[in-house]
Amino acid sequence: xxxxxFRPPWFGNVGVQVLAGVAVVYNLYQLVTKVIDxxxxxxxxxxxWTVLFGYVLLESLRARxxxxxxxxxxxxxxxxx
Numbered sequence: 001x002x003x004x005x006f007r008p009p010w011f012g013n014v015g016v017q018v019l020a021g022v023a024v025v026y027n028l029y030q031l032v033t034k035v036i037d038x039x040x041x042x043x044x045x046x047x048x049w050t051v052l053f054g055y056v057l058l059e060s061l062r063a064r065x066x067x068x069x070x071x072x073x074x075x076x077x078x079x080x081x
Contacts, residue, residue, distance in 0.1 A: 012064035020057035024050055 010016065027050040034043035
């Protein structure tokens with residue numbers, strides 16, 4: 001089994017998610033325009049950037065969900081006796 005991926009604490013920040021989402025939308029637009037213009041090399045590059053930023057967006061959402069779950073678990077643990 002693989003070890004859990006290392007994610008810095010700032011990776012679950014909403015700003016990271018917004019930037020990644022904007023980058024995905026921009027690159028999807030570029031992908032469509034390059035395919036329409038039959039610029040296949042640049043279209044592939046836009047596709048690759050879309051996949052990369054999509055992965056960053058999904059992993060950032062997972063990191064935020066894990067941070068929120070850890071905060072809830074710490075809150076329910078209560079003070080030690």
